[in-house]
Amino acid sequence: MxxxxxxxxxxxxxxxxxxxxxxxxxxxxxxxxxxxxxxxxxxxxxxxxxxxxxxxxxxxxxxxxxxxxxxxxxxxxxxxxxxxxxxxxxxxxxxxxxxxxxxxxxxxxxxxxxxxxxxxxxxxxxxxxxxxxxxxxxxxxxxxxxxxxxxxxxxxxxxxxxxxxxxxxxxxxxxxxxxxxxxxxxxxxxxxxxxxxxxxxxxxxxxxxxxxxxxxxxxxxxxxxxxxxxxxxxxxxxxxxxxxxxxxxxxxxxxxxxMVGGEKMSKSLNNFTSLTDLLDQADPRAYRLLVLRSHYRAPIEVTPDTIDDAQRGLARLDSLARRFPQALPTMPPVVHELDGDADAIAGFRTLMDDDLQTPQALALIFDLISAANTALDEGRGEDAQQAASTALGLAGAMGLEAKSEESDIDEGALVLARQRDEARANKDFATSDALRDQLQALGWTVEDTPSGTELRR
RNA sequence: GGCGGCGUGGCCGAGUGGUUAGGCAGAGGCCUGCAAAGCCUUGUACCCCGGUUCGAAUCCGGGCGCCGCCUCCA
CATH class of the missing domain: 3.40.50.620 (HUPs)
Structure with missing residues (x-):
């Protein structure tokens, strides 16, 4: 209990x-x-x-x-x-x-x-x-x-x-x-x-x-x-x-x-105090991660920097989801039961049972993420899958959903990505790099995968 | 005046008497056409002064600094 x-x-x-x-x-x-x-x-x-x-x-x-x-x-x-x-x-x-x-x-x-x-x-x-x-x-x-x-x-x-x-x-x-x-x-x-x-x-x-x-x-x-x-x-x-x-x-x-970074939490741009503003400017999940990252009774500092930091942490979770799409819990919105690494799950419960030690629970999840990636790199597919699904499941249990793909990629970007795949297939790297630069200028992170160019924000 | 909390490495942020928190950022390496992602390696940390202890960032005393509540507020 x-x-x-x-x-x-x-x-x-x-x-x-x-x-x-x-x-x-x-x-x-x-x-x-x-x-x-x-x-x-x-x-x-x-x-x-x-x-x-x-x-x-x-x-x-x-x-x-x-x-x-x-x-x-x-x-x-x-x-x-x-x-x-x-x-x-x-x-x-x-x-x-x-x-x-x-x-x-x-x-x-x-x-x-x-x-x-x-x-x-x-x-x-x-x-x-x-x-x-x-x-x-x-x-x-x-x-x-x-x-x-x-x-x-x-x-x-x-x-x-x-x-x-x-x-x-x-x-x-x-x-x-x-x-x-x-x-x-x-x-x-x-x-x-x-x-x-x-x-x-x-x-x-x-x-x-x-x-x-x-x-x-x-x-x-x-x-x-x-x-x-x-x-x-x-x-x-x-x-x-x-x-x-x-x-x-x-x-x-x-x-x-x-807390909002020392400075008057006033209208000064970049110093959001309205939740609505924050949600407009950042991935809403970043705020959840930020909240989970410190103990619920401790004060938290919310600044553009800490939000950015959380957003980059989120990227690690999402990268895992991209590498292990089949490990994503088929669960939303609530995780009830989780098959996975029993020790990790028990550890998670011990931490959460003790006055919700979410920062350590999060550390446990990040350790699982590393374990999953390492196992995959070393060719231990089953271990990797289990660690990944445990990590994503436990994150889900705290309401943190990982995303495996970008949902709204505009047509223009997709066209550029396709052109880049062609150029790469032809080993025309000058063209492919130019296209990547172009996409990056539009705000996309460009990643090569076995299935071609992938885009994400 | 009364009550309570906090002070950790570049930043955020956990923590327990002796063993790597974790994330982000940085450095080197592997991988890659180059990248990205991932992996490996890496970092002087615990406000100050005493004390207890074989050993304290972690316990005790004192000090300094910061903050909250005693009024509406999530």
Whole structure:
């Protein structure tokens, strides 16, 4: 069984399953008011890899990830652009899934939208008010964090300590600065929902508790997200559940930050911060490789250089796929079972079981790549095939697909390649080299193979 | 102020008390008409100062530097 770092205990411990053989996990999704950024890309990749690995080991996985489609940012954007909140949310949710598809992130099993669960949220807030765990102010309903046992568990600090550092907010009716809005009273021009405690809309921290419990039930196995959600978002989700005596997530996983090379991650070209830009400019698989190359809890540096580096690493994987096309897993999208080098597969599982040691798993795969190439060069065909299919299969298990051929070679390039083959057949190397230069100028890498000139980007 | 993380060879990035991480880039060689791909060989690395130890980059203490959270954020 896989062990993962648990933020609640600060230790790596086995992921205990409520229902044997089945994992119930919830990963906080995006608020859809802008294009996805690199941080979104990282957390979706990290948890996609985890999910795929769990599937690889034969477990069933229910993966719930929400879309926050009502919140301050969406409202602000809608008002600024004179559009409805629904329009804004809809547009950016579409862009979100486009990016996810490009990254090869599997769709969640369920995708709850905040606006679909407002009734349930109202119900929960009512209960919190009834039990005097929440209170009303002139602008909404707040949770009384002082009444929550163990508040600060995820933050790793007791309430008093958190309070001491809390920034003072201007003339607030909150009992303590840490109390947070469960409900925000209606303001003119904003979308609102009816509630016994007054028209308004839900606060951010409320939706995920309600939706995770509604879809996964009490005591679900794992709750995940970016490190920045640890506090206060996840702390506050947990606080609501705890206040109501509900058994919440049993394990908490958080992935590390994305850093963008010192320099202001601003518009300066080549310093992409938007995931959409990155995916336009590079092979989407490069980002997955980059993410896998460091441990999920460590910060990663994303710069044009590190992306290029990853892209070149990808080339090694693709070269293998080209040499061993029949070793490509016939599997997409998910690798369940893999025939291959049993020792390597066992080694891979040992690494992944230990809090997802993907950098070492990747090293193992690259070692297999070398082994496959060496074996082929030495004429040990069977060994080569096995190493290659193991390497490609394990890469596939982490969602990294190797490509054996270039998909879209334009007609013009193909014509030049054919002319070059003719020239080479005639030993007219001056002409063939000129044609190669021409192709390279068009951005192609030209490679001679037994079947003639091959092109790739 | 409180809590937490990090500092590895040209770059990225793992790691454990004593044995090659891996990738990229570089150098030499094999292969090739020449290349590309592949293969072989190759590189002074572990912030500083003490300490523990037969032996520490890895453990302990101190120092320096960098970063994050305590506010919205993946």
């Amino acid at each position: 896989v062990s993962l770092h648990d933020t609640a205990t600060g230790t790596i411990r086995p992921l205990a399953l409520r229902d044997p053989g089945k994992v119930a996990m919830y990963v906080c999704g995006p608020t859809v008011y802008d294009l996805p950024h690199l941080g979104h890309g990282r957390f979706t990749l990290v948890f996609d890899v985890l999910r795929r690995y769990l599937l690889f080991t034969g477990l069933g996985v229910t993966y719930v990830s929400n879309i926050t489609d009502i919140d301050d940012n969406i409202i602000a954007k809608a008002q600024r652009e004179g559009r409805s909140e629904e329009e804004v949310a809809h547009e950016f949710e579409e862009r979100w899934w486009e990016a996810m598809d490009a990254l090869g992130v599997l769709r969640p099993t369920a995708i709850p939208h905040a606006t679909e669960f407002v009734d349930a949220m109202v119900e929960m807030i009512s209960e919190l008010l009834e039990k005097d765990l929440a209170y009303r102010t002139s602008d909404g309903v707040y949770l009384d964090t002082a009444k929550v046992n163990g508040y600060g568990l995820l933050a790793g600090q007791p309430l008093e300590s958190l309070r001491a550092g809390a920034r003072v907010e201007g003339n607030d009716e909150k009992h303590t600065p840490l109390d947070f809005a469960l409900w925000k009273n209606a303001k003119p021009g904003e979308p609102t929902w009816p509630a016994p405690f007054g028209e308004g809309r839900p606060g951010w921290h409320t939706e995920c508790v309600v939706m995770s419990l509604a879809l996964l039930g009490e005591g679900f196995d794992l709750h995940g997200g970016g490190l920045d959600l640890k506090f206060p978002h996840h702390e506050n989700e947990r606080a609501q559940a705890v206040a109501l005596g509900k058994d919440f997530a049993h394990h908490w996983a958080h992935n590390g930050w994305v």
